[in-house]
Amino acid sequence: METTTTSATSTFEQDIDEGLSAPLKNISSKYFYDDLGSVIFQDIMKMPEYYPTPCEFEILSLQGESIIEKLNFDEPFNIIEFGAGDGIKTRQLLKKLIENQVDFTYVPIDISQKAIDELEANMLGYLPGLKIRSLVGNYFSMIEELSEMEQPGLFLFLGSNIGNYQEQEANDLLEQFNNYMKSGDKILTGFDLQKNPATIRNAYDDSQGITKAFNMNLLQRMNRELGANFKKEFFDFYSHYNPVNGEVRSYLVSLKQQEVYISKIDKSYSFRQNELIWTELSKKYTIAEIESLASNNGFELIEHFLDCKHYFTDSLWTK
Template structure:
């Protein structure tokens, strides 16, 4: 349940068509974030049950100096952030690094120029003297240009976003990151930890129904953007955490045998009673899981920085 960049409607249409005609129906969580979805996610982040955002904010507010001390760089370096969002948490790290005299250039990467413009304004309003070189485009194309430069890099992949990928997809992504990094480059990655199952369950299935509204908004998007006639009250939301696998899986549930039609897709979609639409994976990790994932992707874990409750870690890896 982590903020992603909005995707063009043509991709949305193609993925909805594929996802809702597959044998096991699914909708990608990357489509949660239209304007309304982004507003609902802001409500989620304010919920007392939803701990990941606050935990990572605490780590970066209180331990950025310790993170800096673990970096092996004795010269100028880049801080390169994948999917930087609004930069609220990153500002804590950047501010501390500047206070301690670190010589770095901040390089946020996003596919959206609008997102980059907003981030640049947000960061420079608080840190007017920061050296900043925003990049708009695909992560890996930007990585290619950075790999040709001798300047060492600290890469940031915060927010627990890695947990939204199936394991083989996560491993594939991290190996692509590794391939674009130089020997000695570092990666600081937000990862949600396995913990009391009740805590995790409440974070992803709150009593107020905000997370349900967040998921149901996917159906509203299909109605609004693909000219469909989904009856929202004929679907429900279900989320389940498995302590054994560390997976939180979220679903929309068809409450009756039904169908709806999309004029844009020129397709009628059929549902059985109690049929599921899988919407999101949120993977939780043990420290052993983190070591194994890092090693398989070609990294070594240097240190895990944690919040005071040990709910979340920003894990520092070296290539």
């Protein structure tokens, strides 16, 4: 077992300064996932309203054999997972592979060392024979290192993470993946599908306030790591789903006119009453949009694996 670490916060100050200085203030959703944020997200995934997790769990549990058949690797390979989280869903697929005596190495990548430590303990406790090589950091910085691996790869980009990227960013990311993948490599990507708008709204603005806490942790993280003086009682949370374009957008709302000082940047930021900080995009796709995304970035669709409600798909592509 090998763990490689790279800096995940080297651009944090710069990104926060740029985001809070922009005409529409914004904080990248990648900064949700410090150690505390990762724990809160585990709570989100357990909410009854939050359907993506059980839908994808169903796919990987019940259709693992079908996914394995479509991989068509005839030699040992790597399974590289971007944003691995707790790995509970992925574990279903890995278990099927081990049961079928497939030779592979699992390479989970997460921005949180704590999340990786827990993932390793959980995976090895459940699958003691698993070969695992963990990487800690932002997967953008890991892609070049991964490209040097000689064995073929199955890349996992699960949990509808692709939906957090604006259209051009999603295309840029997939193009980057494609550039570093070898011919015959596969990628299994999770896509949240468009459905009843009320179902989506309830998943992203829960009555328990867990999603609000997830967003508020961004303010607390800046206080902890950057010496900011945000007062969370002066901010609220708002989420909106647009069923026309399939976008959920989440915001923090300044409840009063205020100044916030960030000591590590040595700069103050002004907030108007009701001014927004955009924190997250979560795009919901149609099947046609998914297939266009694949072909536009040099991939060939192998198959969509959908849950029984057709709320979600893990789509398998090849280079």
